[in-house]
Each structure stands twice: as C-alpha cells, then as structure tokens.
Amino acid sequence: MDKSTIVCRCEEINIDEIENALKNGAQTFDDIKRLTRTGMGSCQSKVCLHPVREIIADYHNKDLQDVGISRMRIPLKPIRMGTLATESKDSNVASVFGESVEEGDENR
Amino acid sequence: MKTDLLIIGAGPAGINAALTADAAGAEVILVDESLQPGGQLRQQTQLFSNLPKNKKKTRGTSLNNHLVESLNASNVKVLSNHAMVGSYLNGNIGVTDGFKTFEIHAKKYILATGAQEEGKIFPGWTLPGVMTAGAAQILINRELVLPGKNAVIVGSNDFAFEVIKQLRICGVSIKAVVEDKDQLQSEKQDLLSDLGNITFLTNSTIELASGSGEVEHVSIRTPSGIKELEADFICISNGFTPILEPFEVMNCKFTYKEILGGWLPAYNMNFQTTNSNCYLAGSAAGITTLGPILLTGEIAAWSVLEELEFISPREAHNQKKECWEELMTLENNNVFQKRTEIIADSLLQDNWNPKSYFTELQGGQIHG
Amino acid sequence: MQIKKHPILGEKFTEEITFYFNEKPLKAMKGQTVAAALMRNGIRKFGVSRKLFKARGLYCANGRCTSCYVTINGLDHVLSCSTLVEDGMNVHSNESDPDVGGIYN
Ligand SMILES: Cc1cc2nc3c(=O)[nH]c(=O)nc-3n(C[C@H](O)[C@H](O)[C@H](O)COP(=O)(O)OP(=O)(O)OC[C@H]3O[C@@H](n4cnc5c(N)ncnc54)[C@H](O)[C@@H]3O)c2cc1C
Ligand code: FES
Ligand code: FES
Numbered sequence: 377m378d379k380s381t382i383v384c385r386c387e388e389i390n391i392d393e394i395e396n397a398l399k400n401g402a403q404t405f406d407d408i409k410r411l412t413r414t415g416m417g418s419c420q421s422k423v424c425l426h427p428v429r430e431i432i433a434d435y436h437n438k439d440l441q442d443v444g445i446s447r448m449r450i451p452l453k454p455i456r457m458g459t460l461a462t463e464s465k466d467s468n469v470a471s472v473f474g475e476s477v478e479e480g481d482e483n484r
Numbered sequence: 485m486k487t488d489l490l491i492i493g494a495g496p497a498g499i500n501a502a503l504t505a506d507a508a509g510a511e512v513i514l515v516d517e518s519l520q521p522g523g524q525l526r527q528q529t530q531l532f533s534n535l536p537k538n539k540k541k542t543r544g545t546s547l548n549n550h551l552v553e554s555l556n557a558s559n560v561k562v563l564s565n566h567a568m569v570g571s572y573l574n575g576n577i578g579v580t581d582g583f584k585t586f587e588i589h590a591k592k593y594i595l596a597t598g599a600q601e602e603g604k605i606f607p608g609w610t611l612p613g614v615m616t617a618g619a620a621q622i623l624i625n626r627e628l629v630l631p632g633k634n635a636v637i638v639g640s641n642d643f644a645f646e647v648i649k650q651l652r653i654c655g656v657s658i659k660a661v662v663e664d665k666d667q668l669q670s671e672k673q674d675l676l677s678d679l680g681n682i683t684f685l686t687n688s689t690i691e692l693a694s695g696s697g698e699v700e701h702v703s704i705r706t707p708s709g710i711k712e713l714e715a716d717f718i719c720i721s722n723g724f725t726p727i728l729e730p731f732e733v734m735n736c737k738f739t740y741k742e743i744l745g746g747w748l749p750a751y752n753m754n755f756q757t758t759n760s761n762c763y764l765a766g767s768a769a770g771i772t773t774l775g776p777i778l779l780t781g782e783i784a785a786w787s788v789l790e791e792l793e794f795i796s797p798r799e800a801h802n803q804k805k806e807c808w809e810e811l812m813t814l815e816n817n818n819v820f821q822k823r824t825e826i827i828a829d830s831l832l833q834d835n836w837n838p839k840s841y842f843t844e845l846q847g848g849q850i851h852g
Numbered sequence: 853m854q855i856k857k858h859p860i861l862g863e864k865f866t867e868e869i870t871f872y873f874n875e876k877p878l879k880a881m882k883g884q885t886v887a888a889a890l891m892r893n894g895i896r897k898f899g900v901s902r903k904l905f906k907a908r909g910l911y912c913a914n915g916r917c918t919s920c921y922v923t924i925n926g927l928d929h930v931l932s933c934s935t936l937v938e939d940g941m942n943v944h945s946n947e948s949d950p951d952v953g954g955i956y957n
Contacts (some may be wrong), residue, residue, distance in 0.1 A: 378692075455582070
C-alpha cells in the first residue's frame with residue numbers, strides 16, 4: 377500500500393511515519409505513540425489502535441495476539457475542561473482526574 | 485448517587501441484565517451515552533431466530549422496542565445521554581451529562597458497553613463518504629437518510645451482506661464488494677443467494693478513493709488489473725471488537741481470543757471480571773449473536789443478585805444453569821469453545837471448583 | 853437524501869424543521885441527528901482535519917471517531933452524529949475551510 381496512507385485519522389500520521397518509528401526501535405503501540413503522536417488525537421486511539429497493531433505485527437513478524445494494546449486513560453471521552461470539575465469531596469478523585477487532564481491535553 | 489447495581493450500556497445485554505435485576509427487587513441505575521436506550525439493536529432491521537426462552541423470530545428493531553417498553557415499565561432508573569468517563573480511586577464510576585461529572589457508588593457494576601467496528605485503511609479512507617458499514621446501517625434505519633446512491637463495500641463477512649441487503653431495499657446500487665482474501669468470508673449461503681448479480685472482487689484492495697471533498701471515484705486493484713468505478717460512498721465491514729477502555733479504568737485484566745473479537749476482558753462463569761465488583765455482558769464479553777448476548781446479560785444479573793443476597797444460592801444455581809445450557813445450544817460452537825477457554829483460565833488462576841452444571845455442559849469437558 | 857417511506861420501518865419522522873449550515877437554511881426532520889440532517893441535504897463534508905486541512909465527515913456514527921465534529925450555536929468540536937438537530941440551530945463546519953487541493957481531498 378502507498379506509504380503515505382493515513383493510519384491515525386486524528387493526528388494524520390501515515391504508514392511511513394509509523395514504520396520509521398519502528399525502524400528507530402519502537403516495539404509497542406505506546407512507543408509509537410510517544411515517537412509520533414499516533415493515538416494522541418481526539419478519539420484517543422479508538423480508531424487507529426488496531427491498524428497500528430497490524431503494522432507492528434507485520435514489521436516485527438509477530439502474531440497479532442502478541443501485540444498488546446495501549447494504555448487508555450480517563451476521561452474516556454473527549455469532554456470539555458469545565459465538565460471535569462467533579463462534585464466529589466473525595467480528594468483522591470480530584471487527583472485522578474487532575475492527573476489525566478494534564479496528560480490528555482487533547483481532551484478539551 | 486448510590487444504588488445496588490450500576491449498569492453501563494443500555495444495549496440488549498445491559499437492558500436484559502437491568503430487567504432481570506429489577507424484577508428480583510434490586511435497585512438499578514442504567515447509564516448510556518446515547519440519546520435513547522437500545523444500543524446497536526436500534527438499527528438492526530434483519531430477522532433474528534435462535535432467541536432464548538423460545539422467543540419467536542423477530543426483527544431486531546421490534547425486539548428493541550419491546551425491551552425499551554419493558555424498561556420504561558420497570559423501576560430501573562435510566563440515564564440516557566450520560567457517559568461513563570472514568571473511575572475513582574475509591575472504585576466508584578464517574579459519569580458525565582456533558583455539563584458536570586458526578587460519581588455513582590454501586591455495590592456491583594455490570595459493564596455492557598458493547599463492541600466497535602474495526603476499520604480498514606486504504607488511500608483515501610479519511611474522505612467523507614467512507615464510513616463503517618454500521619454507520620451506513622444507522623443512517624438508513626435510524627435516521628432514514630441514504631448515505632449515497634452507489635456503494636462500494638469493503639469486506640465480505642456476514643455483517644457486510646446484511647448491510648448490503650438493507651441498503652438495496654432502500655434503493656442503493658452496490659457497485660462492487662471488495663475482499664482482500666481469496667474467497668468471500670461469509671459462510672451463510674442464504675445471505676449470499678439473496679444478493680444475486682453483484683460484482684464480487686476477491687484478492688482485491690482499494691487503490692484509491694478520490695473526489696473533491698467527498699468520495700466520487702474508487703480505483704480497485706484486482707488480479708486482472710485496476711478497475712475504476714464511479715461510486716459516492718464506501719462501507720467498511722471488517723468485523724467487531726469489544727470496547728475495552730471502561731474495563732481498563734476498572735483495572736480488569738484482558739485476554740486474547742481471535743474469534744471473540746481479539747482482546748477482551750477476562751471473566752469467570754459468573755461473568756465476573758478480575759475486579760470482583762465488576763461484571764460484564766454482551767459483546768463486551770466476546771463477539772457473538774443476539775440470543776447469547778441476551779443470555780450473558782441475564783447470567784451477569786443472576787450472579788450479582790446472588791452476591792447481594794436478593795436470591796438464594798439455590799435459585800441462582802438453577803437460573804444460571806438454565807441460561808448456560810441455553811447459551812450452549814444457541815451459540816456458535818467455536819465461539820462457545822473459546823468462551824469456555826477463558827473461563828477455564830479463570831478457574832486455574834483462582835483455584836475455583838467449577839460448578840457441576842458447567843462441567844456437564846460439554847460432556848464433562850472444559851476446554852482450555 | 854431522505855428515505856420517504858422506509859420499506860421495513862415505514863414513516864418514522866413527522867415534523868419538519870429548519871436549521872442553518874454555514875448560514876444557509878436547510879430542512880431536516882425532528883428526531884434526526886445533525887449529521888443525518890446534513891447528509892439528507894447532500895452535505896457530506898462537515899469540516900477539515902486539524903493538521904492537513906483534509907475533508908472530514910461521518911465515519912462511525914457512534915460517537916467514537918470524532919470525524920464528524922461541527923460547531924453548533926458557537927460551541928466548537930461537537931459530535932454531529934450524537935447531537936439532535938433543533939429548529940433554528942446554527943451549525944458551522946469544523947474550523948476554517950480553506951480550499952486546499954491534494955489527491956485525497
Ligand atoms: C455500528 C454497529 C452495528 C452493528 N450491527 C449489527 C448487526 O446488524 N447484526 C449483529 O448481529 N450485530 C451487530 N453489531 C454487533 C453488536 O455488538 C451486537 O449486535 C449487539 O448490539 C451487542 O449488544 P450489547 O448490549 O452487548 O452492546 P451494544 O448494543 O453495543 O450497546 C452498548 C451500549 O453501551 C453504550 N456505551 C458504550 N460505552 C459507554 C460509556 N463509556 N458510557 C456510557 N455508555 C456507553 C453505548 O452507547 C451502547 O448503547 C453491531 C455493532 C455496531 C458497533
Ligand atoms: S485515529 Fe489515532 S487518535 Fe484518533
Ligand atoms: S461519526 Fe464518528 S464520532 Fe461521529
């Protein structure tokens with residue numbers, strides 16, 4: 377297939393860029409994510425997870441079942457920042473949600 | 485908010501679980517991010533036989549209406565247009581209505597969040613007019629809107645053929661079915677024979693979908709060269725896979741079974757995940773057909789009812805035994821085998837003794 | 853294109869309403885999503901992608917892919933497949949809409 381074919385729709389990363397990450401030593405979906413932004417878009421890898429796993433499996437000559445999945449973080453859905461202001465009094469709560477907001481800067 | 489049982493996902497599995505638990509007296513909240521309950525059953529106009537409890541052959545959409553009516557007549561508190569967005573360190577589930585997030589504390593949880601469709605990449609697959617087969621099905625059967633006039637279908641599994649049939653009766657012309665393998669994937673001859681004069685292109689892939697701002701033209705690489713077609717939409721049917729992210733945030737462990745849709749949460753014969761407060765049902769527990777989907781919802785509910793002592797262990801035993809026996813008869817044998825493998829793994833890990841009814845199911849054999 | 857009478861489901865919607873897409877008045881049926889309302893009027897390009905400004909529209913119809921983002925009554929990045937159209941609603945395509953060419957566009 378044409379190497380310029382988009383794999384991650386949200387971040388618009390193509391096959392070539394993913395294969396480059398693999399050439400540079402990426403083993404897992406999360407490696408590719410860190411190197412290319414694949415999976416960091418607004419759908420949070422719900423669409424590109426599987427196609428990327430297939431490319432990893434092909435490249436490393438593995439079975440699909442030996443290619444794991446990426447870590448998924450909260451919030452599970454793209455929601456607006458203000459929405460996260462939870463009413464809970466449990467301080468743990470604020471910290472879990474607070475943390476994931478910093479990491480998931482795409483989730484407005 | 486507090487309740488006995490919180491169910492995420494109001495598809496057939498979640499609704500059936502909710503109705504079962506409600507009838508036994510448990511307090512149930514049912515959360516779904518969609519505008520209406522029913523899940524993916526809402527657009528399934530095809531006829532289903534092989535339903536549990538001798539239900540007669542019915543259209544998915546009629547069964548859905550029936551389930552939703554029963555739900556409305558029950559005490560289940562339904563929160564539509566509410567999405568589960570995460571879990572809290574104390575184990576509660578975070579739910580948002582789009583304006584604010586709040587937590588729901590339940591004694592037990594059932595996640596019945598269903599499956600999603602797998603995509604398939606090809607040059608031009610991001611262009612408007614390229615959509616999943618399920619999206620086309622939703623447009624014609626929920627929204628009564630045609631996605632276009634001339635379709636190219638990518639993939640040839642059962643679901644592709646169901647959608648082709650449904651598109652055709654709405655007046656869509658099917659220009660070609662493109663399959664990259666060397667033969668069509670559906671084994672259902674009755675589905676095939678209904679389709680008649682359709683161009684099937686095996687060993688073929690889409691070379692390029694193009695057009696100005698939307699699909700107008702499709703180039704297909706076939707063994708006998710490039711075939712050019714005028715088409716205004718493309719449906720991708722590449723199978724289903726369980727939705728995982730709600731289970732991830734509930735710290736459930738995963739396992740892999742290709743025939744059940746790839747990665748999925750691990751569970752035992754009570755449809756309990758590795759998080760003991762968290763159960764699952766429906767397509768989330770493996771891709772299967774409607775009868776088994778309804779039954780898994782019921783088994784999960786009976787298990788929760790037993791844990792919360794709404795029913796006696798004896799009644800739970802009898803109810804679950806009956807459901808499992810029906811599940812075995814209704815479910816595709818290969819799918820059922822893989823399900824029992826997942827359960828056998830859980831038995832090994834937890835050193836549990838399988839219930840006698842379970843070992844009896846397959847003539848005393850648990851596979852795995 | 854609206855299916856007037858569905859071969860299995862018959863007529864489902866009764867009330868016609870008016871909404872606006874990029875200021876242009878369009879008809880839809882009450883009960884339809886914004887995405888369906890647009891596609892009923894032959895509009896399939898709902899906006900452009902963030903980085904390369906490529907055309908985007910409905911893909912999953914299930915609130916998962918975010919390809920169907922539009923701006924509704926001034927609020928941007930709303931999932932058009934998961935929002936009901938309303939009478940008088942102002943819908944705008946997602947982000948700027950420059951006329952960029954390219955093979956996929
Ligand atoms: C688009 C599509 C079309 C399908 N068409 C067919 C078909 O024609 N024939 C067939 O046999 N199978 C089909 N399937 C497979 C489908 O999984 C089953 O038919 C069946 O609907 C599964 O029932 P369920 O109750 O397990 O899940 P579903 O019916 O999928 O219901 C799950 C519900 O959970 C909700 N949900 C998910 N995540 C969250 C969250 N985080 N917060 C709140 N709510 C959430 C969803 O909105 C949904 O309503 C289709 C699947 C999809 C995705
Ligand atoms: S497709 Fe990759 S993040 Fe959405
Ligand atoms: S079409 Fe995928 S989120 Fe709306």
